[in-house]
Amino acid sequence: MAIEFKVLKECRRTGARLGQLKTPHGMINTPVFMPVGTQATVKAMTPEELKDMSAQIVLSNTYHLYMRPGHELVRNAGGLHRFMNWDRSILTDSGGFQVFSLGNLREIKEEGVHFQSHIDGSRHFISPEKAVEIQNALGADIIMAFDECPPYPCDYTYAKNSMEITARWAERCLKAHKNAYKQALFGIIQGSVYRDLRKESARQITSLGFPGYAMGGLSVGEPKDLMYNMLEETVPFIPSDKPRYLMGVGSPDSLIEGVIRGIDMFDCVLQTRIARNGTVMTSRGKVVVRNACYAEDFTPLDPECQCYTCANYSKAYIRHLLKANEILGLRLTTYHNLYFTLGLMGRIRKAIEGDYLPEFRDDFFEKYGY
Amino acid sequence: MAIEFKVLKECRRTGARLGQLKTPHGMINTPVFMPVGTQATVKAMTPEELKDMSAQIVLSNTYHLYMRPGHELVRNAGGLHRFMNWDRSILTDSGGFQVFSLGNLREIKEEGVHFQSHIDGSRHFISPEKAVEIQNALGADIIMAFDECPPYPCDYTYAKNSMEITARWAERCLKAHKNAYKQALFGIIQGSVYRDLRKESARQITSLGFPGYAMGGLSVGEPKDLMYNMLEETVPFIPSDKPRYLMGVGSPDSLIEGVIRGIDMFDCVLQTRIARNGTVMTSRGKVVVRNACYAEDFTPLDPECQCYTCANYSKAYIRHLLKANEILGLRLTTYHNLYFTLGLMGRIRKAIEGDYLPEFRDDFFEKYGY
Numbered sequence: 001m002a003i004e005f006k007v008l009k010e011c012r013r014t015g016a017r018l019g020q021l022k023t024p025h026g027m028i029n030t031p032v033f034m035p036v037g038t039q040a041t042v043k044a045m046t047p048e049e050l051k052d053m054s055a056q057i058v059l060s061n062t063y064h065l066y067m068r069p070g071h072e073l074v075r076n077a078g079g080l081h082r083f084m085n086w087d088r089s090i091l092t093d094s095g096g097f098q099v100f101s102l103g104n105l106r107e108i109k110e111e112g113v114h115f116q117s118h119i120d121g122s123r124h125f126i127s128p129e130k131a132v133e134i135q136n137a138l139g140a141d142i143i144m145a146f147d148e149c150p151p152y153p154c155d156y157t158y159a160k161n162s163m164e165i166t167a168r169w170a171e172r173c174l175k176a177h178k179n180a181y182k183q184a185l186f187g188i189i190q191g192s193v194y195r196d197l198r199k200e201s202a203r204q205i206t207s208l209g210f211p212g213y214a215m216g217g218l219s220v221g222e223p224k225d226l227m228y229n230m231l232e233e234t235v236p237f238i239p240s241d242k243p244r245y246l247m248g249v250g251s252p253d254s255l256i257e258g259v260i261r262g263i264d265m266f267d268c269v270l271q272t273r274i275a276r277n278g279t280v281m282t283s284r285g286k287v288v289v290r291n292a293c294y295a296e297d298f299t300p301l302d303p304e305c306q307c308y309t310c311a312n313y314s315k316a317y318i319r320h321l322l323k324a325n326e327i328l329g330l331r332l333t334t335y336h337n338l339y340f341t342l343g344l345m346g347r348i349r350k351a352i353e354g355d356y357l358p359e360f361r362d363d364f365f366e367k368y369g370y
Numbered sequence: 371m372a373i374e375f376k377v378l379k380e381c382r383r384t385g386a387r388l389g390q391l392k393t394p395h396g397m398i399n400t401p402v403f404m405p406v407g408t409q410a411t412v413k414a415m416t417p418e419e420l421k422d423m424s425a426q427i428v429l430s431n432t433y434h435l436y437m438r439p440g441h442e443l444v445r446n447a448g449g450l451h452r453f454m455n456w457d458r459s460i461l462t463d464s465g466g467f468q469v470f471s472l473g474n475l476r477e478i479k480e481e482g483v484h485f486q487s488h489i490d491g492s493r494h495f496i497s498p499e500k501a502v503e504i505q506n507a508l509g510a511d512i513i514m515a516f517d518e519c520p521p522y523p524c525d526y527t528y529a530k531n532s533m534e535i536t537a538r539w540a541e542r543c544l545k546a547h548k549n550a551y552k553q554a555l556f557g558i559i560q561g562s563v564y565r566d567l568r569k570e571s572a573r574q575i576t577s578l579g580f581p582g583y584a585m586g587g588l589s590v591g592e593p594k595d596l597m598y599n600m601l602e603e604t605v606p607f608i609p610s611d612k613p614r615y616l617m618g619v620g621s622p623d624s625l626i627e628g629v630i631r632g633i634d635m636f637d638c639v640l641q642t643r644i645a646r647n648g649t650v651m652t653s654r655g656k657v658v659v660r661n662a663c664y665a666e667d668f669t670p671l672d673p674e675c676q677c678y679t680c681a682n683y684s685k686a687y688i689r690h691l692l693k694a695n696e697i698l699g700l701r702l703t704t705y706h707n708l709y710f711t712l713g714l715m716g717r718i719r720k721a722i723e724g725d726y727l728p729e730f731r732d733d734f735f736e737k738y739g740y
Contacts (some may be wrong), residue, residue: 043697046701069665069689069690073666076666077668320409327413327414327701330697
């Protein structure tokens with residue numbers, strides 16, 4: 001098997017657990033947050049900077065890499081790790097979410113999805129087999145089954161059909177997967193916001209025997225409470241010796257709530273995206289550093305933060321850089337937001353270890369105002 | 371005095387010399403190339419990266435900082451060094467060149483220049499006194515006199531008047547300068563491409579007794595041979611114990627030719643600008659890495675280069691990043707071009723020290739094809 005997962009400790013007061021996930025590129029302490037490197041680069045960062053902030057694994061997007069530069073090129077480069085100079089673990093998504101997000105540029109059929117490129121309008125077809133083939137070429141440590149991700153809201157019949165096709169595609173992905181000895185293929189549980197469908201999807205997908213399971217189709221517009229409820233309804237049906245991954249979720253509050261409900265892995269573009277818009281996450285909540293009130297604020301983004309940005313630069317300077325469209329501004333805010341989030345995950349792991357996760361949660365929500 | 375300059379060695383076969391320039395922020399080995407940080411940041415780089423590549427001093431632009439974020443704000447931040455987290459030397463230009471480049475947005479009078487902001491069209495006035503006041507607030511180690519930089523081509527009468535006003539403004543700058551003990555004010559020699567005017571300007575400006583002298587108004591469109599000729603006609607009239615700075619010049623060939631004609635300091639935006647357009651300087655000439663022929667080229671930008679970029683990334687990956695508008699692409703090409711240029715200056719210094727500068731020049735031009 002490509003990965004080994006071990007639960008080191010289970011929280012007695014919540015569903016949280018501390019674990020270790022071993023991949024061909026190293027050991028990952030879970031729960032883990034995965035920075036997103038959509039186009040084979042975590043926007044504005046070098047691999048060394050990601051290591052400085054203790055990133056253990058990054059996510060890259062199959063759809064984007066398939067479109068540009070092409071999975072064959074990445075394979076010829078020696079695989080994604082070598083191409084992007086990242087020797088720690090990588091997870092690639094299946095491309096499903098991106099393809100379904102194309103709206104009327106795509107058509108879903110039993111055999112797969114026909115769609116047009118967002119770059120040049122060219123026509124393409126991705127099937128479960130193709131998604132696995134692309135991911136085999138990219139060579140990530142963890143790859144994802146090709147699923148259908150229904151929108152929110154979505155009626156029961158659509159959600160049910162979507163869940164059924166996801167199960168059939170999951171089976172086809174397993175059959176098509178050539179590199180099980182060095183790439184772990186995770187199954188994805190769907191079912192929109194319907195409890196019975198989530199349970200049924202969990203039953204269907206787990207019966208296929210994947211080395212890890214993801215919750216898909218959440219954080220797509222539904223209220224957060226509904227998302228948390230879906231986790232509560234689904235997680236108990238996933239074998240506890242397998243890693244559980246909540247896809248596309250990573251706001252600070254959702255990280256804590258997800259961990260409490262038994263999630264081991266998260267990814268999110270929020271940190272890097274809001275950074276580029278001039279918003280940073282701090283120990284006292286979000287700060288929109290572009291705002292005029294920070295023009296002469298010579299204090300760091302977050303006085304409690306130990307990161308490179310906060311150790312060396314003021315809000316006034318960072319605001320100046322952002323207003324002047326200077327790349328360094330984006331670098332500094334991105335670095336800070338990722339450092340903050342990876343640091344938060346570290347604190348969450350410590351809280352599980354020290355048996356004070358519920359107190360940590362309350363303290364975080366109260367003190368930091370998320 | 372704010373600076374001390376010592377000529378360590380004079381080349382017997384060319385006008386080149388090896389020197390040391392001491393500023394309040396450290397010792398600079400000359401000849402030196404100064405990366406340009408127009409808006410208080412060398413585009414896409416951190417100060418640590420600049421140190422990694424042995425940058426000794428950076429240039430920042432008074433006009434830009436006066437417009438945004440404002441010199442008072444920078445003074446309130448503790449000065450430019452602290453604002454931008456750069457503890458090595460800084461030189462600020464006077465803003466003259468930028469103001470004259472505004473074309474019909476500016477009007478030159480004896481008292482100074484009236485102009486409109488390139489950002490919001492607001493009206494401003496910069497006099498020699500104001501230019502010095504702004505630079506005093508910014509706090510660079512070396513500041514420049516406010517000069518008039520004539521365009522090329524430019525008729526004799528215009529050039530003569532421009533030279534005369536530059537001399538009168540130089541005197542006013544000296545009088546207005548408040549921080550001579552910690553900021554060295556350099557004079558600027560003008561005179562367009564007229565030999566007698568260059569000589570006369572050198573006589574006028576050096577008679578005022580500045581701690582350093584710049585050649586202004588060159589590399590503004592005239593043939594390179596004409597620029598080199600102007601250096602040959604002017605440099606002999608500058609006291610040999612003072613640093614000589616050729617403003618805005620920094621292509622690899624011009625660096626070598628300038629040093630041979632006795633220049634000690636250079637600055638140029640070329641390296642960082644072409645990097646962002648996907649062009650890199652290599653030991654074998656320029657490489658336009660955006661070009662399709664590099665799509666599957668998995669070799670470094672320059673096989674002879676030891677820089678971070680060349681040690682870790684392929685042309686194919688860098689091309690992918692540039693095509694996908696990823697910030698890391700600009701970072702990697704910028705880093706490489708600055709490393710290449712600072713490395714070239716290091717090799718030039720070694721060639722002066724080892725008495726083989728003419729051979730180095732011939733070898734460079736022949737082998738590398740500039």
